[in-house]
Amino acid sequence: MxxxxxxxxxxxxxxxxxxxxxxxxxxxxxxxxxxxxxxxxxxxxxxxxxxxxxxxxxxxxxxxxxxxxxxxxxxxxxxxxxxxxxxxxxxxxxxxxxxxxxxxxxxxxxxxxxxxxxxxxxxxxxxxxxxxxxxxxxxxxxxxKLAQMSVRERVIDTLLYMDAKFGSSNQLLNITLSRKDYADYSGTTEEQVIRIVSALKKEGVVKATGRKLGIINHKALSEEIAKHTFSQVG
Amino acid sequence: MxxxxxxxxxxxxxxxxxxxxxxxxxxxxxxxxxxxxxxxxxxxxxxxxxxxxxxxxxxxxxxxxxxxxxxxxxxxxxxxxxxxxxxxxxxxxxxxxxxxxxxxxxxxxxxxxxxxxxxxxxxxxxxxxxxxxxxxxxxxxxxxKLAQMSVRERVIDTLLYMDAKFGSSNQLLNITLSRKDYADYSGTTEEQVIRIVSALKKEGVVKATGRKLGIINHKALSEEIAKHTFSQVG
DNA sequence: TTTAAAACCTGCTATTTATCAGTTTTTCTA
DNA sequence: TAGAAAAACTGATAAATAGCAGGTTTTAAA
The missing domain is CATH 2.60.120.10 (Jelly Rolls)
Incomplete structure (x- = not known):
């Protein structure tokens, strides 16, 4: 025990x-x-x-x-x-x-x-x-956030949240979730998450080895959603 | 005091x-x-x-x-x-x-x-x-609800919430809100609220005298969003 | 290590929702 | 109560998002 x-x-x-x-x-x-x-x-x-x-x-x-x-x-x-x-x-x-x-x-x-x-x-x-x-x-x-952010912004926000909550090792998040899980948290569909993560990979700000996701350019992601997080506490 | x-x-x-x-x-x-x-x-x-x-x-x-x-x-x-x-x-x-x-x-x-x-x-x-x-x-x-309901469902849910929270007199809600307020609570735009309330009026389930809204057919509204409220407590 | 299942991915299309521009109605105040 | 301001409304259009179908890769289990 x-x-x-x-x-x-x-x-x-x-x-x-x-x-x-x-x-x-x-x-x-x-x-x-x-x-x-x-x-x-x-x-x-x-x-x-x-x-x-x-x-x-x-x-x-x-x-x-x-x-x-x-x-x-x-x-x-x-x-x-x-x-x-x-x-x-x-x-x-x-x-x-x-x-x-x-x-x-x-x-x-x-x-x-x-x-x-x-x-x-x-x-x-x-x-x-x-x-x-x-x-x-x-x-x-x-x-x-669910009411005011676009789907792309919500997915980015979710990635940053995972990094803040569970941390990363070698630029890989310390948590493994399916794309469906990301969708169920972000309030969208699996396909949208896949599309957006693909786009972020092409842009070089996120990487993926197999199922695991990692943040390469934290700053770029934060900046994209900055306008929603201005007065935030915590 | x-x-x-x-x-x-x-x-x-x-x-x-x-x-x-x-x-x-x-x-x-x-x-x-x-x-x-x-x-x-x-x-x-x-x-x-x-x-x-x-x-x-x-x-x-x-x-x-x-x-x-x-x-x-x-x-x-x-x-x-x-x-x-x-x-x-x-x-x-x-x-x-x-x-x-x-x-x-x-x-x-x-x-x-x-x-x-x-x-x-x-x-x-x-x-x-x-x-x-x-x-x-x-x-x-x-x-x-914000993640899974359609805009129309969210507006209906909001109307029912107002009735539950503030009550109604003579089929008119005991609270006066602008369409913008309804939108800001439902997570949509003023225009969408206006369109949906207009539709509900035509369907005969909601009425409006000036700014004030009232629920005529509570059952019809509840049933439309029933599938989202099944396991609800309280 | 093979195989089946699950997860991931992509393009296309349909649907939903938001935006814009302008009109009408209601409300408020001088 | 007249006039101005605010709110409500409408239609047309643009943009965002979801759904579908089918293919590929990854994972897990026999």
Whole structure:
């Protein structure tokens, strides 16, 4: 079982508050879940009994749409929360699905345990509140971008987001997504992503080795979408 | 000054927790602000010193976009929070602008006062956390809708949202917005809204007296967008 | 290592959406 | 209530985006 004591996810809200003595008993109730690549561990619409933290791995968070279309609303990596409302929101059901993008280890807390500990450690609740507030702000920025950016701009924005979130090694993004995934995040179709990525390759600002994508000219990409990101915070 | 004691906004998070004795001193630090119609009281990018509650009135919350285009991310009415991150988020600046849609009375709390009281009343912090979690979920639903609905569907969805949020009297929505406002919320242009509303009028499902819009056939509208709202919660 | 499946790619076409230019109606204010 | 300004509206056209069909490359599994 993944122990909070030796965990290195300094961004994890639980870890950050784990020095508070009152949290010890709670930590013992934590469950560890291991997920294989492509495995779905939250299904939209099912009863929400608790909440997950990514301990190690990468996850996509999805809202089901019409037909076989899905909208990726968020990605999560080490230390981040998945299944946000996990039981203590107004709804008793998960409002999203979650799927591991690679072999992933998750920490799980039941809603009851979590609610108890939140109500007894104000600093922890406050951190959770800040987390949601920040996520909300990001989501609202995304609303604006989806409404106002062109498809090409959204794809570029997505590439830069992946670089900022997961980083790159040897000019290759540290995450492998299908063109369909990029489309489901950017709010367009697979073909458009393919076309735009091809164009960016020809322009020499992006490269691709097999499925993996890499950013060659970060500056050129940033500049193309600069007019949409002027007053941005974070 | 608007007193919490006699306030009837039962949905207000402060009001809900106002029976807790520890909150009294805090309530005395509340400020009341009166806004004329069209007046902007939060400006995106300016330092965030505090947070507002709508006491009585209607407000639109906007993110500035390219050129003169703006994206309305949310509407607020009596009892609801505006300026979400108001200082205690990771950013020290407002990430949105807010403008009164009619003469509006606001309650204002400074970030410092609010942070103190939140850290001392866990139930209040917990309520704030739930509020943000719910807002986040709604915002993510909006992301999906913007990405997957057609323009006509988005306009219909917006009309139904206005009816759900502000209600109707004599088959007329209890809120007056310009076609441009509808466009800025739906993520399209003024002309498209005009065309679609005209079509809906001809189809006999919507009516308009001057600027005001009204829903005649709620069922027909709901059914047209039903395939996008199947698994919806709330 | 072969083979099947999945993912990627391309050109063509259809559809949707935005833009532009100008007219009419409504609203606001002097 | 007259006049100006703002908002609503319309049609024509341009641009952006999606969908389809068929081919190629890559990946994963037998």
């Amino acid at each position: 993944a122990s909070c004591f030796q965990c290195e996810n300094s961004n994890c809200l639980i870890k950050k508050n784990s020095l508070d003595g009152r949290i010890d008993a709670f930590l013992n109730k934590k469950h560890t879940v291991r997920c294989k690549k492509s495995q779905q561990f939250i299904m939209e619409g099912t009863p929400a009994h608790g909440l997950f933290f990514a301990y190690k791995g990468k996850v996509k968070v999805v809202k089901t749409g019409v037909d076989d279309r899905e909208q990726i609303v968020r990605f999560a990596k080490d230390g981040e929360i998945i299944g946000h409302r996990g039981g203590f929101g107004s709804s008793k059901y998960y409002s999203i699905s979650a799927q591991a993008l690679e072999d992933t280890t998750l920490c799980y807390f039941s809603q009851d345990d979590l609610k108890d500990i939140l109500l007894s450690i104000p600093n922890l609740t406050f951190d959770f509140m800040l987390f949601y507030a920040d996520e909300l702000s990001e989501s609202e920025t995304r609303v604006r | 608007a007193s919490c004691f006699q306030c009837e906004n039962s949905n207000c998070l402060i009001k809900k927790n106002s029976l807790d004795g520890r909150i009294d001193a805090f309530l005395n630090k509340k400020h009341t602000v009166r806004c004329k119609k069209s007046q902007q009281f939060i400006m995106e990018g300016t330092p965030a010193h505090g947070l507002f509650f709508a006491y009585k009135g209607k407000v639109k919350v906007v993110k500035t976009g390219v050129d003169d285009r703006e994206q309305i991310v949310r509407f607020a009415k009596d009892g609801e929070i505006i300026g979400h991150r108001g200082g205690f988020g990771s950013s020290k600046y407002y990430s949105i602008s807010a403008q009164a849609l009619e003469d509006t009375t606001l309650c204002y709390f400074s970030q410092d006062d609010l942070k103190d009281i939140l850290l001392s009343i866990p139930n209040l912090t917990f309520d704030f956390m739930l509020f943000y979690a719910d807002e986040l979920s709604e915002s993510e639903t909006r992301v999906r």
